Amino acid sequence: MDRPGHEIRLLKEGYWDHTAVVEMPDGSVRVRKQAKSDDPDKIWGVESLRREIHFLQRHAQDTTRVFPPLLEFWDRADESGNPQVGYEIPFFTHHRDVGSFAREAQLEQNTIDDFQEKLAEALLMRVHHPVTDSPPLSRHLKQTVHEALLGLTHDPLMIPLVEANEITLNGRPALGPRAAWDKIVNETEHLASLDAAPTVQLHGDFFLENILWAELPPPAHIPQLILIDPVSVAGVVTGPAVFDLVKYESYATGELLGLRSEWVDVSGFDESGHSNEFHYTINWNEPGLKPFRDRNWHGVFHQRFVDHHGPINRRHYQLIDGYFSVAMALNTSGKQRKARLLKAVAEFADVLGQ
Numbered sequence: 322m323d324r325p326g327h328e329i330r331l332l333k334e335g336y337w338d339h340t341a342v343v344e345m346p347d348g349s350v351r352v353r354k355q356a357k358s359d360d361p362d363k364i365w366g367v368e369s370l371r372r373e374i375h376f377l378q379r380h381a382q383d384t385t386r387v388f389p390p391l392l393e394f395w396d397r398a399d400e401s402g403n404p405q406v407g408y409e410i411p412f413f414t415h416h417r418d419v420g421s422f423a424r425e426a427q428l429e430q431n432t433i434d435d436f437q438e439k440l441a442e443a444l445l446m447r448v449h450h451p452v453t454d455s456p457p458l459s460r461h462l463k464q465t466v467h468e469a470l471l472g473l474t475h476d477p478l479m480i481p482l483v484e485a486n487e488i489t490l491n492g493r494p495a496l497g498p499r500a501a502w503d504k505i506v507n508e509t510e511h512l513a514s515l516d517a518a519p520t521v522q523l524h525g526d527f528f529l530e531n532i533l534w535a536e537l538p539p540p541a542h543i544p545q546l547i548l549i550d551p552v553s554v555a556g557v558v559t560g561p562a563v564f565d566l567v568k569y570e571s572y573a574t575g576e577l578l579g580l581r582s583e584w585v586d587v588s589g590f591d592e593s594g595h596s597n598e599f600h601y602t603i604n605w606n607e608p609g610l611k612p613f614r615d616r617n618w619h620g621v622f623h624q625r626f627v628d629h630h631g632p633i634n635r636r637h638y639q640l641i642d643g644y645f646s647v648a649m650a651l652n653t654s655g656k657q658r659k660a661r662l663l664k665a666v667a668e669f670a671d672v673l674g675q
């Protein structure tokens with residue numbers, strides 16, 4: 322599609338979309354994000370970007386904005402009928418995403434604590450407004466976990482674990498992921514309890530890489546903290562508040578980086594299905610995780626979250642954590658896939674075991 326201006330810097334070549342800094346004919350710069358709609362497999366990304374635009378439009382009316390203003394957006398079909406969906410927001414030259422700050426470990430803990438205070442204020446006061454017409458999250462969880470476990474059985478290495486009844490994980494008895502999930506769905510009230518929790522508007526993809534922060538205070542009209550990239554790829558925008566906490570802590574503790582980078586030990590996978598002893602640990606001593614050992618990116622935020630929403634229901638937390646793990650097991654491969662699936666087993670065992 323012919324939008325004016327030309328790309329001067331790629332920000333992210335994502336699976337679903339392409340995000341870049343663009344220089345406009347008048348010399349100004351902005352960020353342009355476009356869905357990769359030429360690939361029929363990626364049509365999901367188009368829907369997801371539409372929801373993101375819709376979310377940012379709704380927030381445009383907020384006077385105390387925490388999301389960037391939409392400068393432009395479009396949704397049309399090209400000559401071949403392919404949808405062309407995209408939007409533009411200002412490029413924040415004083416800001417960087419907080420994931421990059423966290424991985425560098427340059428900031429002092431008191432600066433990080435100050436950041437967490439401001440982040441809690443932005444999320445809890447500006448985003449987590451109560452909503453009453455939220456579709457039950459359990460419906461989405463049931464469908465996603467079911468489909469992900471089915472999808473994983475296309476991988477011969479995963480079949481024995483997915484279909485196992487009883488296994489041991491790190492020496493502890495546990496049900497296989499499908500058996501555990503079926504039990505949660507059919508024999509417990511945990512999903513009903515999750516649906517009964519108060520629902521709020523969520524960020525939906527709330528983690529450090531989707532938060533921009535300026536180390537030095539920016540010019541007066543620009544906020545120091547800006548939230549970007551709302552809405553989870555699965556389209557969750559409302560639900561229990563803990564949904565955003567789970568995602569935030571998975572990254573802020575270093576766990577997500579450990580999984581993504583495969584700084585994990587996994588064992589027990591064997592196509593014959595004879596093994597039912599599995600092990601899974603994150604290598605917390607890995608040098609790449611040192612920044613997350615040396616600095617705490619979640620403690621202050623967690624406390625503010627509890628002050629606002631009340632004590633965390635651990636089962637709700639583990640249900641959502643397990644759901645993310647299974648969904649991401651399907652979308653990854655190799656050691657990471659094994660680790661994600663075993664993490665889901667551990668979460669589901671905790672849901673069932675307390």
Ligand SMILES: Nc1ncnc2c1ncn2[C@@H]1O[C@H](COP(=O)(O)OP(=O)(O)O)[C@@H](O)[C@H]1O
Pocket residue numbers: 332333334335336338340352354389410411412413414416417418530531533549550
């Ligand atoms: N307006 C912006 N100003 C500065 N950096 C940005 C801006 N928007 C995005 N970025 C950078 O680009 C990255 C990817 O953008 P994002 O919207 O999160 O795309 P994706 O959906 O692919 O994750 C962000 O993590 C951040 O580092």
Ligand SMILES: [Mg+2]
Pocket residue numbers: 530531550
């Ligand atoms: Mg992002």
